[in-house]
Amino acid sequence: MLFGALFSSLVLLRTSDPNWPQGWTILSVPLATLNTFILISSSVTVVLAWAYLRLGDLKKGKLFLWLTLLCGLGFMIIKAIEYGTKFSHGQFPGTNNFFGTYYLLTGLHGLHVVGGMVVFAYLLMTANKWYATKRDQFTNRVETTGLYWHFVDLVWIFLFPVLYLL
Amino acid sequence: MTEDVVHEPQHHGHDNSPEAIRKEVRKYLAVFAALAALTIITVMIARLHLPGWQAVSLALLVASIKGGLVAAVFMHLISEKKLIYAVLALTVFFFGVLMWGPWHHRYDAIGQRNISAPPPEQMEGH
Numbered sequence: 001m002l003f004g005a006l007f008s009s010l011v012l013l014r015t016s017d018p019n020w021p022q023g024w025t026i027l028s029v030p031l032a033t034l035n036t037f038i039l040i041s042s043s044v045t046v047v048l049a050w051a052y053l054r055l056g057d058l059k060k061g062k063l064f065l066w067l068t069l070l071c072g073l074g075f076m077i078i079k080a081i082e083y084g085t086k087f088s089h090g091q092f093p094g095t096n097n098f099f100g101t102y103y104l105l106t107g108l109h110g111l112h113v114v115g116g117m118v119v120f121a122y123l124l125m126t127a128n129k130w131y132a133t134k135r136d137q138f139t140n141r142v143e144t145t146g147l148y149w150h151f152v153d154l155v156w157i158f159l160f161p162v163l164y165l166l
Numbered sequence: 167m168t169e170d171v172v173h174e175p176q177h178h179g180h181d182n183s184p185e186a187i188r189k190e191v192r193k194y195l196a197v198f199a200a201l202a203a204l205t206i207i208t209v210m211i212a213r214l215h216l217p218g219w220q221a222v223s224l225a226l227l228v229a230s231i232k233g234g235l236v237a238a239v240f241m242h243l244i245s246e247k248k249l250i251y252a253v254l255a256l257t258v259f260f261f262g263v264l265m266w267g268p269w270h271h272r273y274d275a276i277g278q279r280n281i282s283a284p285p286p287e288q289m290e291g292h
Contacts, residue, residue, distance in 0.1 A: 001260060008264040024212060036205050043240050044198040051187050051194070054180070150240045157232045160205075161225035165212035 003155050006108070010101050010162065021098055023164040026091075028082055032164040035078050036156065042071030043153045046146040053139040058131050065124050065142070068149070072117040079110055102163055109159060112152045119145050180242075197239045204232045 014020045023029075049064035086092075086099070093103040123130075123142060130138040181187075208228045216224065238244040243254070 001257070001264075004261040004264045008267055011265065012267070029209065029212070033205065033209055037202065040198060040201040040205065040236075043201075043236060044194055047194045047240055048191060051191050054182050055184060055187050147241055150236050153240075154233050154236050157236065158226075158229050161208055161212070161229050165208065165225055166222055 003105075003108075006101075006105055007158070007162070010105070013097050013101060017097060023102075023162075023166060026098070027102070027164050028085070029164050031078055031082055032160055035075050036160050038071050038075050038078070039153045039156050042068045042075075043150050045071060046142075046149050050139065050142050050146055053131070053135075053142055056135075058127065061131075061142070062124060062127055065120055065127070069117055069120045069124065072113050072120070075113055076110060076117075079106065105159055105163065109152065109155055112155070116145065116149045116152055119148075193239060197235050200235060201232055204228055204235075208232075 045064045045067040049061045049068065052058075052064060053061035083103075091099050093100050123138075123145065127138065130141075208225060211224050211228065212221070215221070243250070
């Protein structure tokens with residue numbers, strides 16, 4: 001609902017401002033498209049990790065968890081590059097309403113990505129011992145973290161066209 | 167203390183047999199391919215630079231299909247309990263209310279634009 005309220009605010013601001021710019025004229029669509037591919041890939045790697053853990057294959061389960069973590073890192077690096085470019089052009093959150101909503105929505109989404117990465121890192125650090133003693137519990141933790149991660153992916157699926165393409 | 171590791175064929179509503187899991191993996195890969203294709207379609211539609219509401223409608227339609235695939239398959243909503251659907255329906259309702267607010271600000275009940283709002287053609291030139 002937090003993102004729902006922010007999307008609602010975006011609609012209100014955008015439809016009320018006749019000078020609202022189109023995202024593709026200001027933002028980098030290729031970088032955002034690459035980030036979209038990275039996030040949907042990470043959604044697949046996390047369900048594959050869960051699937052292999054259910055099959056009893058910890059090695060492959062951990063491999064896909066690592067890939068998920070790397071996808072998250074890749075996403076944040078690209079986001080940092082985007083932010084860096086905007087800052088170098090003097091485009092900050094206070095520049096106008098467009099950049100205010102852009103930084104707020106993508107920044108909040110980025111924080112969710114970082115939160116997911118922290119949990120994945122913790123799961124990877126504790127995987128060997130946890131899986132050996134409480135296999136079902138560990139597998140369920142991966143599943144629930146994965147559900148959160150899919151939500152992060154879901155939000156980006158809507159942010160991408162709304163901010164970058166329209 | 168070490169606990170016994172027990173393989174449960176049916177655990178939390180999921181079939182944990184190797185055959186079922188391998189079938190799931192194939193389904194996940196197919197959804198990934200669909201999401202990748204739909205992302206390309208989204209970008210191609212944006213490159214057409216369609217006028218205002220056509221562009222918005224198409225972009226949100228494709229995004230909704232992608233979101234639906236993620237929610238239904240990756241988040242297992244396609245095979246959830248009724249309680250989960252009820253909670254989800256409530257969330258969708260409140261999200262709809264949030265979206266209706268700004269829409270109502272701009273348009274009246276029969277789809278005519280409020281006279282106090284700037285005409286959409288002013289926005290399309292930007």
